[in-house]
Amino acid sequence: MEHNNRKILYVWSNYIVKILLFLFMMLLPVSIKTSNFVLFTAVLLFFASYPFVYRFYGLPERRSLKELFSSPLVLYLFVLISFFYTVDTGETIKFMVYRASLGFVPLMFFLGFRLSRREFEAICAGIVPGVFLILTYYLLLGFYGIHRGVIGWNELTFSTLENYRVPFLVHRTYISFYALFAMVVVLFSRYIRYKLWFKIAISFFIVVSLLSYESRIIVGILALLVIVYPFLIAQGKKLIRLLLIIYGVASLAVLIPLLSGNYYRLAERFTMVGEEMNVDAVTDEVGYDSRAARWESAMEKIKERPWTGYGAGTEKKVLLPIFQLNGLVWSSLFNLDAHNQYISFCLENGIFAMLFYIYLLIYSFIRSIRQRNYIVASFVAICAVMSLVENILNVNWMITIFAVIISASIFDAGVRRKKFNY
16 A cells, blocks of 8 residues: 555656646746746655655666766855855855755756656747747737837837836846747657647747847847758758748748838847957947956956855956956946856856866757757757856856756656656
8 A cells, every 4th residue: 555655656746746847947938936936846846755755766876976967966066165265155145045956956857857858848848838928928018019109110129128128027138048949949849749830930920039139149049040950850852841941931030120120220239249349348439348348357357266266146246346447337337247157157166167067068968969859959059159148047047947958958858768666
């Protein structure tokens, strides 16, 4: 009787955790706080049920131990270690909470939680309705503004609201990331088949949204995806047919911002890339400080403590004096960070943290390519590129999804699940 009860608890706890992970992905574009709560509930449920079903999990394999130390958990260990030498204990403790999912999610997979490829794709698919809901909301908000005379046709864009933010206070770069990842999920799923008309419709809608949202890094990645995607999945006549469909959809999608008068906005932002890479471009020249100027200032501080850094969460506090000294008025006024995740790890946790982050991205990418899991490969590639211009793991918009996707990939998501001896 006890044996059967444990078996039932094992099956149902795993089933509920998977449902919660799906809900987490769906709610992520809509509400960060709600999605974080759902993820926390899923992890808590797993650990609460684990002692009662340990016989069905068994002890972690030796191979799993190796994978554990090639997972996001190591990034979280750098955060914990930095507590002993941080220049701001309060901020470091805060980051221990922010990045907790980097520690607990890999540990959950290490202790036995697994996803088949179909289950993994099903969980990732949760982001599709979430993205569709939030982008539709923004689109309707834009048309409502036109109808009411609040904004004109030339301002029909998702990024016209003050401070590049929308009512849910999610930065346009991260909404754009969610939208692009949703398109990747639809295009690259192998076990969940989407109809061709649905792929075309959702891709068209997302491309229009991304162009309107004007995130340069995401639009650049999108252009690369459009070029590469057909050659990954088709050959011969199918490839020609797919090329015609994709480039037809992309061309039609590009016409929307052109007709609404928004193209000049996106084009203007791309012309500023050169200034962004100019270390001498500070407030007086471009209206704000270039990223390159902030990177150069950050490197000056890294040289002072290259091995240990200054402690997790201390980046802004450490950079503010050097920004003021170097005349970066805009960066000082708004207390900005370096806008580069590689530099951020080096500044806060030392050069070894940065090197491990690079290793983690490379390891996850190679592993997913070998498994032909192009969803994970695309996710890792997008994160690697975004890390050049954003601190993606300093904000909850990216920390949790990074922990889930990378952990699921490293612990054999997509490989046949281990059969437990009931």
